[in-house]
Amino acid sequence: MSEQVRVDEVLASLLALCHPLEPFDMPLLDAHGATLSEDIYAGERLVMKAGSRIRSTQIGLAASIGLDHLPTRPHPRVVVISAGPDLVEPGETLSADEEYETNSWLLTTAVREVGAVAYRVHSIPENEDQLQAVIEDQLVRADLIILSGERHDDSFDLITRTISKMGEVTSVEVAIESGGRHNYGQIGPDKVPVITLPGDPVSAYISFELLVRPMIRT
Structure with a gap:
């Protein structure tokens, strides 16, 4: 029983x-909907927190600070x-x-x-x-x-x-x-x-x- x-x-x-699956860098458009694996900074300012879902606003923000890839969890x-x-x-x-x-x-x-x-x-x-x-x-x-x-x-x-x-x-x-x-x-x-x-x-x-x-x- x-x-x-x-x-x-x-x-x-x-x-x-x-x-947890090994993180890797993804091109911006491919990263849409994935989970961010690391904190992202613009200079010393934290702009995106690890563990957050990557949405359109995060994609735009990443591009605005010169990033073409984001570290993601698969x-x-x-x-x-x-x-x-x-x-x-x-x-x-x-x-x-x-x-x-x-x-x-x-x-x-x-x-x-x-x-x-x-x-x-x-x-x-x-x-x-x-x-x-x-x-x-x-x-x-x-x-x-x-x-x-x-x-x-x-x-x-x-x-x-x-x-x-x-x-x-x-x-x-x-x-x-x-x-x-x-x-x-x-x-x-x-x-x-x-x-x-x-x-x-x-x-x-x-x-x-x-x-x-x-x-x-x-």
């Missing part, structure tokens, strides 16, 4: 899995995967016991709103072999992998069995209303962080805001 754990305890474990690359035999892509016809795949659409756009690069996997794996193949194919471009399934627990068990074979994974029940079970850990040879969210879209979004958003912003 999964252990019930407070949100702050789970979040602390998740943040421990994350490592956008994390987040892969979003949904899995389960009863999931159907929107636009297709539902059969009995099937449901439209919702979470990957919801979570991909939520990831982009945080400022990360989001990749939605378009195929929906239905068994362990398919899911493992999809995950292994995505590891090369992922700084974080988010998985979710159907509203019932069968798909969660499918995901849990699969990622447990690929690395070190912990299963917990988060102590929030309708929070459900979650997995987190590191998988693959490069120990890519992974988190599994509940299949219910509302619960998945709440978990994203409480747990995943801080991971991306780390």
Whole structure:
């Protein structure tokens, strides 16, 4: 049985899995929307603070003090995967016991709103072999992998069995209303962080805001 754990305890474990990406200089227009990695000074006057989002006003300010590049933190690359035999892509016809795949659409756009690069996997794996193949194919471009399934627990068990074979994974029940079970850990040879969210879209979004958003912003 999964252990019930407070949100702050789970979040602390998740943040421990994350490592800040190495900063690098980006041309001004490419830096738009990125995060500033260093304080910027005009002479001795601080004009931009590290950690701030680079917007049009910062681009204009940088140009006005003669900068053509800005030091930035790269956008994390987040892969979003949904899995389960009863999931159907929107636009297709539902059969009995099937449901439209919702979470990957919801979570991909939520990831982009945080400022990360989001990749939605378009195929929906239905068994362990398919899911493992999809995950292994995505590891090369992922700084974080988010998985979710159907509203019932069968798909969660499918995901849990699969990622447990690929690395070190912990299963917990988060102590929030309708929070459900979650997995987190590191998988693959490069120990890519992974988190599994509940299949219910509302619960998945709440978990994203409480747990995943801080991971991306780390």
